[in-house]
Amino acid sequence: MSERPRNAPRPGTRAGDPLGSSLVSTVCVVRDLVKTYPAARARRGIPATPEVRANDGIGLDVGRGEIFGLLGPNGAGKSTLVRQLTGLMRPDSGTVEVLGHDLVRHPERASRLIGYLGQESTALDELTVALAAETTGRLRGLGARQARAERDAVLEELGLTGLAGRPLKKLSGGQRRLACFAATLVGERPVLVLDEPTTGMDPVARRAVWAAVDRRRAEHEVTVLLVTHNVIEAETVLDRVAVLERGKVIACDTPAGLKERVAGEVRVELVWRERAPLDVPEVAALRPSAQESGRRWVLRLAPDEARAAVAAVTGGEAFSALDDFTLATPSLEDVYLSLGGHATKGLVKA
Numbered sequence: 001m002s003e004r005p006r007n008a009p010r011p012g013t014r015a016g017d018p019l020g021s022s023l024v025s026t027v028c029v030v031r032d033l034v035k036t037y038p039a040a041r042a043r044r045g046i047p048a049t050p051e052v053r054a055n056d057g058i059g060l061d062v063g064r065g066e067i068f069g070l071l072g073p074n075g076a077g078k079s080t081l082v083r084q085l086t087g088l089m090r091p092d093s094g095t096v097e098v099l100g101h102d103l104v105r106h107p108e109r110a111s112r113l114i115g116y117l118g119q120e121s122t123a124l125d126e127l128t129v130a131l132a133a134e135t136t137g138r139l140r141g142l143g144a145r146q147a148r149a150e151r152d153a154v155l156e157e158l159g160l161t162g163l164a165g166r167p168l169k170k171l172s173g174g175q176r177r178l179a180c181f182a183a184t185l186v187g188e189r190p191v192l193v194l195d196e197p198t199t200g201m202d203p204v205a206r207r208a209v210w211a212a213v214d215r216r217r218a219e220h221e222v223t224v225l226l227v228t229h230n231v232i233e234a235e236t237v238l239d240r241v242a243v244l245e246r247g248k249v250i251a252c253d254t255p256a257g258l259k260e261r262v263a264g265e266v267r268v269e270l271v272w273r274e275r276a277p278l279d280v281p282e283v284a285a286l287r288p289s290a291q292e293s294g295r296r297w298v299l300r301l302a303p304d305e306a307r308a309a310v311a312a313v314t315g316g317e318a319f320s321a322l323d324d325f326t327l328a329t330p331s332l333e334d335v336y337l338s339l340g341g342h343a344t345k346g347l348v349k350a
């Protein structure tokens with residue numbers, strides 16, 4: 001792992017410089033990106049769909065060696081943005097430049113610059129883990145010996161050697177995702193674009209993924225663009241985050257910078273044994289400010305309100321209905337919710 005503390009500004013960036021205008025070396029520059037999916041007429045039982053402006057004037061600068069997150073609710077436009085960044089989709093207008101290459105004009109150059117892990121992996125499903133990694137290396141121009149050497153090193157690094165001879169389609173979801181990630185790393189590219197790379201993985205596999213990403217960034221200054229819903233995981237790995245909502249960047253900063261926006265608040269989490277005792281007036285009074293998720297209530301309150309809320313639920317009648325409670329400083333998830341992200345739509349989808 002690199003020795004740079006997590007979430008410290010990257011070399012060449014300043015805290016509070018959300019667009020990274022002082023980046024020493026900018027790898028990826030996006031300006032005024034617009035993509036609209038056209039309306040479709042109804043036909044043979046398939047209902048009509050309206051026009052959708054999936055990206056609405058997006059601008060980003062990502063520096064060399066940054067781990068840069070794209071965060072946002074379902075339908076915010078993250079995958080649409082990623083498809084344009086990787087040359088797989090042409091924007092209606094705007095520019096995408098990666099390492100000085102204009103990828104709107106020359107989308108075919110993207111595959112030489114970017115290792116892309118999309119959400120689907122069907123293309124590799126028939127191959128064994130080893131062959132998927134080796135074939136990716138060959139397609140990226142490695143000689144046979146080099147492709148085999150990189151294949152073996154990456155499978156070893158990710159703990160996949162024991163599965164090398166198994167076809168991807170016969171692996172579990174998490175194992176298959178890890179094998180696809182391994183293939184993405186062979187024939188190293190200066191930029192990695194990873195769309196929810198750890199979905200379905202256990203904690204050991206997740207750590208292997210983040211360690212592999214961090215190693216490449218530390219040793220080769222690889223730049224990583226990461227799409228995620230997993231706000232808690234993102235907080236520990238990302239240098240900067242752009243929050244997308246309805247096709248626009250609504251915030252862009254370091255996780256620490258974003259958290260300063262809600263620094264005056266305290267997060268109170270209450271877990272009820274069965275259900276909240278709404279017949280207790282103090283509990284009923286808290287409900288309008290709670291984000292509810294089953295038995296779990298999360299409230300973001302001013303410090304004195306938080307103290308009063310805890311006193312109300314830990315003393316008196318409500319206490320017997322309470323299973324657990326915590327008080328904490330705000331997390332990136334709180335920032336996300338305060339920016340208008342949706343609490344219940346797959347925020348932590350891992």
Ligand SMILES: Nc1ncnc2c1ncn2[C@@H]1O[C@H](COP(=O)(O)OP(=O)(O)OP(=O)(O)O)[C@@H](O)[C@H]1O
Nearest residue numbers: 037038052054072073074075076077078079080081
């Ligand atoms: N092929 C398409 N045709 C029409 N509309 C589309 C198409 N693909 C996406 N959309 C719409 O564009 C918007 C952005 O979708 P996109 O897949 O980019 O969002 P996302 O942020 O990646 O979502 P998720 O987190 O669910 O993966 C959504 O409203 C979606 O319904």
